[in-house]
Amino acid sequence: MLAELSIKNFAIIEKLSISFDKGLTVLTGETGAGKSIIIDAIHLLVGGRGSSEFVRHGEEKAEIEGLFQIDDLQHPVYAKALEFGIDIEEGMVILRRDISRTGKSVCRINGKLVTISTLREIGAVLVDIHGQHEHQELMDETKHLPLLDQFGGEEITSSLEVYQELFRKYEQTRQKLKALSENDQQMAHRLDLILFQFNEIQKANLKLDEDEELMSEKRKLVNFEKLFEAFQLSYSALNGEQKGLDWLGMAMGHLENAASLDSTYKDLYEAVSNCYYQLEDAGRAIRNEMEVLEFDPERLNEIEDRLNEINQLKRKYGKTIHEILEYAAKIEEEIETLQNKETFIGELEKELSSIEKDLALEAKQLTELRQKWARKLTELIHKELKDLYMEKTIFEIRFETDLHHFSKTGSDYVEFYISTNPGEPLKPLSKVASGGELSRIMLALKSIFSKHQGVTSIIFDEVDTGVSGRVAQAIAEKIYKVANNSQVLCISHLPQVAAMADNHLFISKNIKDGRTTTSVRKLQEDEKIKEIGRMISGAEITDLTRQHASELLQLAVKYKKT
Template identity: 60%
Template sequence: MLAELSIRNFAIIEELSVSFQKGLTVLTGETGAGKSIIIDAIGLLVGGRGSSEFVRFGMEKAEIEGLFIMEEKTHSCFDKLSDFGIDTSEDMIVLRRDILSNGKSVCRVNGKLVTLGILREIGQTLLDIHGQHEHQQLMDSDQHIKLLDQFSEEVIRPAFEEYSHLFKQYQNLSYQLKNLTENEQQLAHRLDLLQFQYQEIEQAKLEPGEDELLMEEKLKISNYQKVYKALHSSYHSLHGEQKGLDWISLAMSQLEDIASIDAHYKELYETISSTFYQLEDAIYSLRDQLDGLEHDPERLNMIESRLNEINQLKRKYGQTVMEILEYASKIEEEIDELVNRDSHILKVKKQLSEVMEDLLVEAENLSVIRKKSAKSLEKAVLKELAEVYMDKADFSINFSRKEGTHTDPVVNGVNTKLQKDGLDIIEFFISANPGEPLKPISKIASGGELSRIMLAMKTIFSKHQGVTSIIFDEVDTGVSGRVAQAIAEKIYRVSTNSQVLCISHLPQVAAMADTHLFISKEITGDRTKTSVRTLTIEEKTTEIARMISGVEVTSLTLQHSKELLILAEQLKKISS
């Protein structure tokens, strides 16, 4: 849920901080007080289109920041955050967007700079804004198949996963076949290039780790004088008459004579004795190193030449010798495919035919399941529409398929395009009034009917869409009376599954609010400021009375307001 919103220098808002609660929050106030501006700010926070016009006059930038509290660790937003490398260790997500006076934006998620596109992707999983004249997810026909799948997820998901697995195989094999059957001249050029590269790597006769061993040997040869001097000096400092080991031997002999007198002397003797034998071993090692030390300038030249050859290959085929060898192995397979192209084509065609056969079975199975689920969804939508006094409306889910080309599979005698979601193209159709034909929901007129249709469907889909917060911006415009009451109840029902923020002019909606925020503006000097405060129950009663009367609050409108609030509490108890 959206827990906190902070706005600075945005339109007429100088500085504003608002806390939001769970359930239904209604925002009311006089026209022009800034209600829609707050919703605009939230829209920009989750990736909406911004411009310099949003920056308060005379300021360098507008700042919007929102804190979302996520109680479900399995929410899809965490997968998005992980995909983009954003910290997900806590159950909080902070979105921030600064809009500069030149129109550019700076976006952050949990403190990490992101692009506007990434902000939008994450924001869409958190919040859904619906205004009367906006086409959101329900108005986008491309999203209808996803909504149907979400509605019956438990039965559709297993079939969809099986289809998706086979579809990926189908795509990979189709891509392989296309590559094997493309332009002959391009394939010949490709084969020549790969054979040249493979031969170049083979002729080098590389060994894994060879470059590292050569670098070690080069280091030793390059520092021959330094190494020889150090070994020679160390050896002759320790070995020989009147040298280091001789003196230690003398000390050991002297202590050996008194070792039996005192335990401490014995301990000293044993320490020096041990040191003597260790140094003796070290002297033998120094001698061996000196005997084996050679200065070979020709070998150094050979090493440098070999390393240069390896580095030339690294620049072309990989950063390490192992990567170069792996590349050679990879292109060897491709060379084999190109040389034996005809047999590979037959092999891939056979595999593609087998996968296609299984894929079509799963596609038809998925389509059958969807059609059964569509019947259930149609009934659920019609039931919800009846509850907002649209019992004469008709709703249908239309299934169609995209015609393909000669390379696509034949389904029921027609070449049909297989898509990542299956064979079906799904679109919601509706008729608001008897006698009118069913039309795509995206083409119906806006107004009171659209508000009811959207709310009816939101009641169903809010359980499945996964967003934590839903905003309704004056979706109740154009309705009144019993329809207004029905819409109020629908909005409240949506809020039982998701946090709902609602700008409304209907007293019935305000009465159902769990939290009532009043938006007002005042003029200080020559500037306008917007403020927000949470109403007490007494203030809420007065505000609803104002919404009823429109002008003056009377004892009668106050009485009516109290009755609305009592009715709202009764309806809430029934809903819970």
């Protein structure tokens, strides 16, 4: 859930810090107090489009920061964070966005700088915002099929995964066949090119790690004089009268005498003795290196020429010898394919035909599952709409299925249709629903989908506009129902919704030093009655209004218990 929200120098908000709790939080207040500005801030925090206009007048930048507490380790935000290399510790995700007066945004997630697109992807699994005119999932018919698949859960997901694995194989085979079926002139040019490349690599007779071995040999030749001098001086320091081994031999002799007098010194004698013989071996090795070390300018030229040849191939075919050889193996396979094109085309056509048959069977099974879940979803939506006093509304999920046409999602095109008035034909949802109807349809769907979506916080920004009476009460109950599965923040002008709140925040506008500021206060029980009374009657609150407000709160408590 969204646990903390901090806003600074954003629109009319100078500085604001809000703590949120689980369940349903309702934000109320006079028009223009800044309720929607708080939602705008959250929208920007999760990747919404920013603008310098959001920066408070006279300030350099606006700052928005939100703390999300994620207790479920299976929440999709963990997979998203892993994808972008972001660490989540103790279930805390902190989003931060700064917008400068020039319009530039700086985004951070758990302290790590990220792009706006990354912020948007992470934000999408944390917050779902719905405003009066923001019903994208409902209005966009391309989202209807994913919503249905989401509702179908594991059964559709499993079937879709099997289909998509086969579809990937189908697309790969189709692309290979398409490439081979291109005009002969292009194929001939391609064959000439890769034959030349293959022969050039083969002629070079490359060996793995050859370049590293050559570089090592080159360093020895280039530094011949320094190496010889180092060996000569080190050998001279060890061997000869009054040199290292001579002195060490004397020490070994004296310790041998000591050990013969007292056996406790035997280990000390053996330690020095071992060092003597090791250094003696090292001295012989140094002498051998001096004897074989020689400067060969012709060999150095050979190495330079070979390294130059290898570097030329690296520029063309890969950064390492391993990559060059891999490329050669790849084009060798392509050469064989192009030289035997007709045979390969025949084999690919047979393979594609076989895959198409299997794909059609998987697509058919996927369609049947979707139709089964579509019937269940339709039944549930009708029930939810009936609760919202839209019992005359007919909802239908229409399928257009072509089992000879395959896409990544199957062979189905799905769209939600609706008729809100008896006798009227079913039409696409986006073309017939009024604002109030759309709000109720959206709530009906959210009541169903909130269990499946896994979104941490759902925000409703005045989605209850244009309704009243028993419909308002039904909407309040539905919003509360959604809050059972996800934290809900709701801006509302309906007293019924405010009465249903687990937490009621009052937003007010004040004048401070000649500037407008916004403040937030959590209401206690008596303050709730006063605010709900104001929402019922306006400015003047009578005893009857208070009684009505108190009754609404009592009814809400009773509803929650049941």
